[in-house]
Amino acid sequence: MALDCTPTAIGEIKKLQAKRIAEGKPPVLGLRVGIRGGGCNGFGYVFEWCEKEPRATDKVFEFDGGEVKVFCDPKSLIYLDNTVLNYVTGLMGHGFKFENPNAKGACGCGESVQF
Amino acid sequence: MAGGLLQIAEPGESNVKEACAGRVVGIDLGTTNSLVATVRDGNPECLAVDDAGGRLLPSVVEYLPGSVIVGRQAFLDAATRPRDTIVSVKRFMGRGPEELAGTETARRWTPYRFASKTGPVVRFLVANSEREVTPVEVSAEILKTLRARAEEALGGELDGVVITVPAYFDDGQRQATKDAGRLAGLDVLRLLNEPTAAALAYGLNKKSEGTFAVYDLGGGTFDISILKLTGGVFEVKSTGGDTALGGDDFDRALADLVVKRLAITVDDAAEQRALLDACRAAKHRLTDEPSAVVELRGRATITREDFDEAVAPILQRTFAPCRRALKDAGLDPAKPILDGVILVGGATRTPAVRAFVERLFQRPPLADIDPDQVVALGAAVQADLLAGAGPREDVLLLDVIPLSLGLEMMGGVVEKIIPRNSTIPTGAKQTFTTYADDQTGFDLHVLQGERETVDQCRSLARFQLKGLPPGPAGMARLEVTFLVDADGILHVTAREETTGKESSIDVKPSYGLSDEEVERMLLESYQFAESDVKTRLLVEARVEADRIINATRAALASDGHLLAEGGRPPIDAALETLARTRAGSDHRAIVAASEALDHASQDFAQRRMDDGLRRAVAGRRIGDVERKLE
Numbered sequence: 028m029a030l031d032c033t034p035t036a037i038g039e040i041k042k043l044q045a046k047r048i049a050e051g052k053p054p055v056l057g058l059r060v061g062i063r064g065g066g067c068n069g070f071g072y073v074f075e076w077c078e079k080e081p082r083a084t085d086k087v088f089e090f091d092g093g094e095v096k097v098f099c100d101p102k103s104l105i106y107l108d109n110t111v112l113n114y115v116t117g118l119m120g121h122g123f124k125f126e127n128p129n130a131k132g133a134c135g136c137g138e139s140v141q142f
Numbered sequence: 143m144a145g146g147l148l149q150i151a152e153p154g155e156s157n158v159k160e161a162c163a164g165r166v167v168g169i170d171l172g173t174t175n176s177l178v179a180t181v182r183d184g185n186p187e188c189l190a191v192d193d194a195g196g197r198l199l200p201s202v203v204e205y206l207p208g209s210v211i212v213g214r215q216a217f218l219d220a221a222t223r224p225r226d227t228i229v230s231v232k233r234f235m236g237r238g239p240e241e242l243a244g245t246e247t248a249r250r251w252t253p254y255r256f257a258s259k260t261g262p263v264v265r266f267l268v269a270n271s272e273r274e275v276t277p278v279e280v281s282a283e284i285l286k287t288l289r290a291r292a293e294e295a296l297g298g299e300l301d302g303v304v305i306t307v308p309a310y311f312d313d314g315q316r317q318a319t320k321d322a323g324r325l326a327g328l329d330v331l332r333l334l335n336e337p338t339a340a341a342l343a344y345g346l347n348k349k350s351e352g353t354f355a356v357y358d359l360g361g362g363t364f365d366i367s368i369l370k371l372t373g374g375v376f377e378v379k380s381t382g383g384d385t386a387l388g389g390d391d392f393d394r395a396l397a398d399l400v401v402k403r404l405a406i407t408v409d410d411a412a413e414q415r416a417l418l419d420a421c422r423a424a425k426h427r428l429t430d431e432p433s434a435v436v437e438l439r440g441r442a443t444i445t446r447e448d449f450d451e452a453v454a455p456i457l458q459r460t461f462a463p464c465r466r467a468l469k470d471a472g473l474d475p476a477k478p479i480l481d482g483v484i485l486v487g488g489a490t491r492t493p494a495v496r497a498f499v500e501r502l503f504q505r506p507p508l509a510d511i512d513p514d515q516v517v518a519l520g521a522a523v524q525a526d527l528l529a530g531a532g533p534r535e536d537v538l539l540l541d542v543i544p545l546s547l548g549l550e551m552m553g554g555v556v557e558k559i560i561p562r563n564s565t566i567p568t569g570a571k572q573t574f575t576t577y578a579d580d581q582t583g584f585d586l587h588v589l590q591g592e593r594e595t596v597d598q599c600r601s602l603a604r605f606q607l608k609g610l611p612p613g614p615a616g617m618a619r620l621e622v623t624f625l626v627d628a629d630g631i632l633h634v635t636a637r638e639e640t641t642g643k644e645s646s647i648d649v650k651p652s653y654g655l656s657d658e659e660v661e662r663m664l665l666e667s668y669q670f671a672e673s674d675v676k677t678r679l680l681v682e683a684r685v686e687a688d689r690i691i692n693a694t695r696a697a698l699a700s701d702g703h704l705l706a707e708g709g710r711p712p713i714d715a716a717l718e719t720l721a722r723t724r725a726g727s728d729h730r731a732i733v734a735a736s737e738a739l740d741h742a743s744q745d746f747a748q749r750r751m752d753d754g755l756r757r758a759v760a761g762r763r764i765g766d767v768e769r770k771l772e
Contacts, residue, residue: 028672043150058150075151102592105675115147122147 028104030060030088030097036114036123040095053078057087057096060112060125061103072125073103165296166331166529168304168339168521169288171281171319173232174361174388176201177518178288180296181526186343186519189295191288198514199291203228203283205268205275212287221415224253226268230362231284233385234264234277235322236315278322285326302331304525306517309335309367309378331528337367338376339520340484343511346371352481353379353473357499357507359460360487362388366464368471372625372633380470382463387456389425389489395452396421396436396444403442413438425449429491450494457498464502483507488514547602547624547632550587552577553681554596559624562592569625573639576620577689580612584620586636588647594678607636607645615689676729683732687724690736691717694743697750704749716742 032040040058048054061073081087081098088097099107110127167180167189175198179188191199192214204216204227211219220227239256257265257274265274285305293300305328307319316333323330334342337356341347346354351371358365365383369376397417401408408414417438424434424444433445465475473479483503489495490513499507511519548558549572559570574584584607591599610618619639626632635646694717702710716739723735 040150055153059153072148074148075155076153078153101672105672122149124147 028086028108030086030099030104030107030110030112032088032090032095032097032112033114036112037090037095039114039123041091044095047076056080057098059098060107061100062106063103074123074125165293165298165300166302166304166522166525167292167296167300168306168334168518168523168525169285170306170336170339170518170521171232171284171322172201172360172517173230173363174201175199175514176284176288177515178292179515179518179522180292181522186522186526188515188518189292191291199284199287201229201231201284203231203280205273207269207272210283212283221411225255226270228254228266228268228275228280231277231280235281236277236311236318237264239264278318278325281319281322282325285322285328289326289328300328302329302525302529304332304334304521304528305330306334306336306339306521308365308381309337310365310381310383331525334521334524335367335376335378336365336486336517337369337378337381337484339517339524340486341369341371341376341520342523343516343520344482344484344508346482346484347376349481353471353479354482354484355464355468355478355480355503356484356486357460357464357490357503358383358486359489359495360388361390361489362386364388364460364463366460366467368467368473370471379472380467382467382470384459384463387459389487389492391456392425392453392489392492393418393421395456396425396449399444399448399452400436400438400442403444404438404440406439408438425492429493446493453492453494457495460498461502478503480505484516485509485513486516545590545600546592547626548589548591548599549574549622550589550596551685553685555594555678555681556589556591556596556599559622560626569623571621571623574620574622575616576610576613576618577615577685579615581615581618582610582612583608584610584636584638586622586634586645586647588632588634594674595681598674602632603634603647605634605636605645605647607638607643609643610638610641679729680727680732683729683736684724687720687732687736690739691720691724694739697743697746701746701750701753704753705746706749709746712742713739713746 044055055076055078057077059073059075059077063071063073077098081096082100084101085098086101086104088099089095090097097112106129107125107127108129110125110129113124113126115121115124165180167178168186170177170179176191177188177197177199178191179186181187188197191197196214199213200217202213202216202220204211204219204223206226216227217229220229255267255271257267263276263278265276266280267273268275289300289303303323305319305323307316311319319333320330336358337354340356340358341354346352349371354369354371356365356367356369358367363383363385364387365381367381368379370379371377397408400417400421408417417436420436420438424436427434428444428446428449431446433443436442436444468475468478480503483499483505485496485499485507490499490507490509496507496509546558546562547560548556551557557572559572560568576584585604586607587596587604588602589596589599590602593599607620617640621637621639623635623637624632625635633646633648635644637644694713698705698710698713705713716735720732720735720739723731726732
């Protein structure tokens with residue numbers, strides 16, 4: 028079971044982490060990713076800061092010598108296995124993108140997937 | 143979210159529904175007029191589509207060299223530039239040139255020039271023949287105009303739309319409508335059937351069940367639909383109609399009457415237009431007043447009785463389609479039992495239409511919502527539901543299914559039919575087939591839970607479908623429908639499609655499960671997720687291996703004599719390897735061994751096919767066979 032981040036994504040996450048601290052928000056211990064039912068195409072991605080320790084069942088992925096940590100629950104990981112988290116800049120704006128080989132379809136808004 | 147990109151959310155705020163939330167609208171892309179509506183403060187309302195504050199955008203697109211005009215102005219120009227002004231483009235959606243040839247649409251609605259280039263789609267030649275456009279592009283222009291107006295009214299880009307289509311639209315026509323939406327830069331969340339939209343506008347989805355008739359008399363088309371509501375889910379039971387019948391025919395009937403009254407003849411095109419406009423205005427006045435005056439080289443007073451009499455033959459033409467639709471829906475046309483009748487389309491404002499509908503369906507129709515707007519309003523309601531209905535993780539909501547619902551498959555694995563957290567009411571359908579030769583029934587085992595194997599899930603119900611004719615494995619087509627109604631009741635129906643045999647059961651999935659139990663089952667599914675999936679893959683590989691072993695053995699027994707010399711040992715060896723690997727627990731090895739057996743028996747399979755073919759053509763002349771093949 029694997030999950031990867033591109034260097035651009037890692038850089039962006041570190042930048043955002045620093046920005047959060049500068050804004051005086053509580054420090055984060057990692058980034059939580061996952062899959063949840065709902066959305067217009069069946070499932071949606073969970074993609075948020077995590078201020079708590081990972082749960083016992085979570086898998087933790089460390090990048091850049093542990094500076095960036097990604098938490099994922101085991102059930103979600105089945106649907107996220109071999110996903111690469113990328114950061115994209117382009118005409119349509121910039122943001123993160125799950126490049127998920129398990130997805131069979133996605134809706135136009137990109138936040139919703141089908142397996 | 144633009145381009146499918148995500149931003150990192152604050153803790154606990156990843157919100158799936160935000161994907162489509164925000165500015166969502168419903169669009170009624172009509173043959174004559176189009177509308178756009180949205181829900182504000184819980185109330186659906188139609189948005190203005192022109193500077194005068196009108197809600198109806200005529201579905202007319204005029205192509206000039208270098209510019210495109212949509213709506214009222216295009217409608218007014220249609221008379222002077224008939225070839226460059228596309229009216230009623232909806233009639234052309236998703237239709238090929240061959241399909242249209244010789245149809246009513248081609249005869250009545252085509253002053254247009256078509257591009258000579260043949261292809262799967264119709265192309266209009268417009269803008270002094272400088273430009274070719276497809277019906278999808280023309281529709282997209284209408285949608286772009288609605289989009290611009292809606293974005294202006296809502297103060298930003300639209301996040302999603304629901305577009306309505308006639309219930310009888312086929313896949314091609316629906317796809318064309320979706321394409322038009324995409325071309326207009328819209329995110330089409332869903333296509334919604336027009337009659338269903340009307341029912342939603344009236345809030346009929348809040349009832350638990352019922353049968354409804356939707357009588358839609360627009361400017362130029364008539365549609366009748368019978369809807370069945372089961373557990374909050376609408377199903378279109380039957381449709382009917384007339385594609386060349388509508389309110390415009392009322393204007394023409396009234397014009398004939400006026401011409402007769404005033405004893406004049408109107409040949410001039412401009413005067414004809416003026417007469418029709420005057421008649422339309424008179425028709426509108428007659429909705430509320432007992433009489434109206436039409437002025438054209440004289441004054442003709444038309445009473446409502448005169449008008450009713452003039453349009454009676456037109457109304458009568460809606461009678462047969464209605465009867466047929468009732469019959470198709472399994473109702474008695476002479477005494478239909480309906481829970482509601484909805485009026486849609488501007489022409490249904492006419493009192494004579496209401497009286498006619500009331501007589502026909504034997505109950506007063508619902509008419510409090512503007513019949514021009516009702517479909518768009520319903521679409522807005524649906525868009526709002528879609529945008530706001532995303533459930534949050536691990537929060538048990540009354541309106542979602544707490545645990546997935548599924549069916550037991552061969553080998554004890556569970557196939558999930560409805561995933562957990564689906565908002566209810568919801569439904570899903572899946573088709574299965576027989577596993578063994580001469581299987582005459584199905585044992586259906588309904589389960590609830592997140593785990594992949596039967597023994598780890600909760601058994602909800604078992605039922606059977608028996609009495610299928612014996613046949614080879616894979617011939618039967620069993621369609622299983624799971625429907626969860628607003629009360630959380632699961633209705634499972636299994637229907638074998640070739641024989642029509644049916645069996646069903648109702649269960650209440652949440653019954654007897656406390657929140658703690660639900661939570662425990664969820665946690666377990668997380669803990670065991672990885673091993674569960676392994677188990678499932680193993681079971682699936684074994685089931686497939688058994689199938690191949692059995693099929694190969696059967697073939698060897700019946701057609702062993704066809705084997706090439708020395709052909710048998712490799713197959714036997716592969717069979718032996720597969721049987722041995724199957725007993726182990728490495729699913730990849732089993733799949734590989736299955737493939738190896740498949741490969742080893744390829745030549746044998748080819749010989750069997752050749753032999754079958756030889757037997758089919760033996761003793762016949764080539765000519766006979768060729769004729770037969772033709």
